[in-house]
Every structure is written in structure tokens, then in C-alpha cells.
Amino acid sequence: MRNHLRTGAVAVLACGVLVAAVGLTQHGHDGGTAPVGPYVALGDSYTAGPDIPDQNGTPLGCDRSSQNYPALVAAALKLQPAQITDRSCSGATTADLSGQQSTGDGTNPAQFSALTSDTRLVTLGIGGNDIGFSSLITRCVETGVLYYAIRLGVNTGDDAPCRTQYVTGGTDKVQQKIDAAAARVSAALDEIKKRSPKARVYVVGYPAILPDGDTDCSRAMGLAPGDVSYLREKEQDLNTMLQREAKAAGAGYVDTYKPSVGHDACSAASSRWIEPLVPASPAAAVHPNAAGERGMADAVLSSVEG
Template sequence: MVRRMLTMLAAALLVPALAPPAHAAVQGEVYVALGDSAASGPLVPNQVVPDLGCWRSDHNYAHLTARAIGAGTFRDVTCSGADTGDMYASQGTDLGSVPPQLNALSQDTTLVTVQIGANDVGLTGFIEDCLNLLPPPVGDACNDDYIENGQDTWRLKTDALRPTLVALAADIRARAPQARVFMVGYATYAPQNGCYPRVPIIRSDANYIRATLMYFNRMLAEQAAAAGIGFIDLQTPSTGHDPCTSPGVRWIEPYVPAAPAAPFHPNALGMRNFATIVTAAVSAV
């Protein structure tokens, strides 16, 4: 994913909260943030050390949430390119490997957010495949590429991820038995009908991306409920702040970013708003 993100950047230079049983956030929380690039904030100022290969911002939603709730201890191990396997095993990045994310958990952890799964099903490649600089009939739609034998392969991969997420939630709770755990969903990456050519994804493909991401977020919410953890919806509040909207309004940058952020990833404004949403969810009484 990181290499694909760098390729896209090079091209540019020439993506209501539900909570578990009520517990008010308290001063002194031991907060651990897990996740992929949607959580880490690649290119959002300022990128932090160590683990520069993770493209992690000190203004991602987890950092801002930690400050808002007055966390006593905060460990952010989110990393661009991470999938569920990287929760358990070392992850290779362009600048070296990083430890398994679950290693950041401890018996005294009191709060965990986890945003993961998009790389398991190939979200970045999916959106990239649908970029189309020329409209039909010259350019081809991408949505039919994901139909095999009458079945949507993207949804099949999404469904196959369900037991993995339930098992991950159980493993988080086993390592952090005192923690309130929240699964975080993904934002809105495409509005109804898209906005071709402003974002070069044609109408049918924009609608396909929208529908499949809605399905993916529903799956995340369902698996969070099945695992008995909270779910934080970013899709609904980010509607109207997608890559088709204007700079200063959008929370997710388009293929050619106008703000420091990776293509189809949250910008600083998005991270601030996501932090408000996450803070409200984890602080719910």
C-alpha cells in the first residue's frame, strides 16, 4: 500500500457513533491506537518518529483524542499499509520493520481504538483501479471487473474478513482486559454519482465504490456488535466532506491533494473532525 501511495503521489506532482456500555473517559486513561493509514495520517503534518515508514502524524485523530481526554499514557502504533496480520506479526515498511501492533497493549490499558481491514480487502487498489482519465466509451468502467460467476468478489472478501475481526477483538480484550475497545469505520470516499472529471472516477464506478464501502462499514459495525465492542461511524458524519467537495470543506483528499495528505486519505481538517467524533464516543456516559 505504501509503494502504491508513493506512486499516486508522484502522479499527482506531474479515502452517529455507537459505544459499548457507558463508561466516562477519565483523566489518566491508558490509550492505545491501532490501525492502518486511515488512522495514521500519512503526510498530515507533522510526521513523527520513530517508525517514519508508518507515515504517522502527530495530528491524527488518535493523538488529538488523547489530548482531548487527557490521557495519562498514549501509545499510537497505527501504520500505513497495515492489515489484520500486522496486529500479530512484524510489519515491513519502506524504512524498516515495526513490531506487531498488539504488542502495545498491556494489562493496564483502559482504552483502545482500532481501524483496520481495508488493506485486507485491497481498498487502495480498488479505488486506484477505478481511476479513469478518459470517460466511456474510451475509458472502461471498473465495477464489472469485480463480478465473477455472478458474484461480487469485493463483497466476498469483505465477508471472509468477519471471523478475523471477531477474533481480533477477542485478542485485544485478552491482552487489555480493562479496556473499552472501539472499532472505527471508514469515511465517505465517493458521493452519489461522483464528480467526474474533478475526481476521475466515472458515475457508475463512483456509485459502486460508495455501495461497496457502505457494505464494508456495515460489516465492521456488525462484527463489532458480535464481538461486544463499540463501533464509531465515520461514514455518516463525513458525508458532504468527500473528495469531491472543495478545499476547506473536504475531509478526504482526492487523487491530486490540495492539502498535505496522501491521495484518498484524511487531511488535517478530517483528522480534527474525526477526533471530535471519536472523543465524543469514548467519552460517552
């Protein structure tokens, strides 16, 4: 998810070159059976891989990496370049699946325009920008700064000051956005099936951004302790919605959260899949690094070849 989190947040979708190829099968990277292609990747920045070398694709404003999970999946399945269309684009929402998306450097065509009746594999990584997760994290970082400003006498003692702003009177504004996004994800999956009826479709969930338990995220993310729990809960709720809509549409769901536990933005630099506010590896803040994209690719391949 990247609402251009050059300030520190999140975005999602996938990139492209359209082709027609035979829908046969072949042995995948672990001996399983997987479709040859064509493969179309749809999604936002968690799919695109902003700031991970090498950045390529058109338009450049989508921030696609040659090492993002669609590229790694295609390589493992031994697809030819003409057999993969990666339309993912940083900042994408479900609206950008059916409409053009303007970026800081060019316009990305409607992601659905890459789908044809010949398409045999589709991955969809979307939803984070629909619920404004990027701006949510930014806001929580801002309240975290106040929480930790003890010497200035600003700390109110509320260990979840950001949550307090979003949950009022028993109403969780973020949960409302997740619930509202469900219908848009459902409609997107229906459209994919309509355009590519022979394709195997997989919804790709989001990896763990924040840790379980009592891990201190004050240095890496600047979040108050209670807000770490709140943001983690909201990401899990988003993934739960995506999994539910995938099942309802007869699509597969790729769980990237479980294998990424312990590799969050607050973990050691040598083991993390998600970079913190100040990245130590070439990647956008609060986004997967190269190891994260590899981990996501492995999860996709396990589902596709399972």
C-alpha cells in the same frame, strides 16, 4: 488505507509508546466521562495520517502524524505522553496486528505488543487493506481514464467499467473479500479483549471517500459515474461488517461515515476531509487531511464520552 498510495488509494492502523497508568476517569472535552488511559491506538493509514504535518513516531515508514485522531483524542482526554501508544502504520492489515510489519523505512512491531492488562482504552481502525481497497481504487481510476477517452474512441458506453471487472456471474469479488475479512476482525477483537480485559474497545469505521448522489468525480478522482456508486457501496459494506463484528465482540463502533458526508474527496477543497488524487492540502491522496483527522477524533470522543 495506504498501500502506499503515493499513486492514489487507501490504508489503515495506529502507533506507539507503551505505559502503565491508573484506570480512573476524568471529564472529557465536552464534560463527559472517559478513561484516563493507558490508551493504545491500532490501525492503518487512516489512523496514522500520512503526509499530515508533523510526521513523527517510529518507524518513520508508518507515516504517523502528530495531528492524527489518536493524538487529538489523547489531547482532548488530557492524557500524558506516557499514557498513549500509537502503533498505527500505513499499509497495515489485520495480519500486522499480531506480526511485524516492514515499511520503506523501518519495521513496526506487532501492534498487539502495545496492549497490556493495564490498558484502559483501545481504538482499532483496520480492514481497508485486507480487502485491497487501495488497489481497487487504482484499478477503477485506470478504467475511468479509458471511459473518459471519448476522443480516442475507447469509451464502451459502460458507465461502471470497473464494477464490471469485479462483479461477474452474480459474484462480487470485493464483497467476498469483505466477508472473508470479517473472521479476521473478529479474531483481532477477541485478542484485544484477552490481552486487555479491562479496556474499553472501539472499532473506528472509515469516513466517506466518495459522494452520495450525482456529484461529478471525473476531475477529482477520474472515476466513471457508475464506479463512484460501486466504490461508495463497497466502503459502506466494509463499514457495515466492522460495525457488526464490533457489536458481536461487545466493543463500541465509531461511525465516521455519517459526519463526513459532504466532506468527501470530490467536494470543495475548503470543506473536504478526504484529499483527491492530487491533494490540495498536506495529506496523502485519497486519505484524510487534517480536517478529516479532526472530524474522526470528534466522532471517537463522542463515542468514548457518550
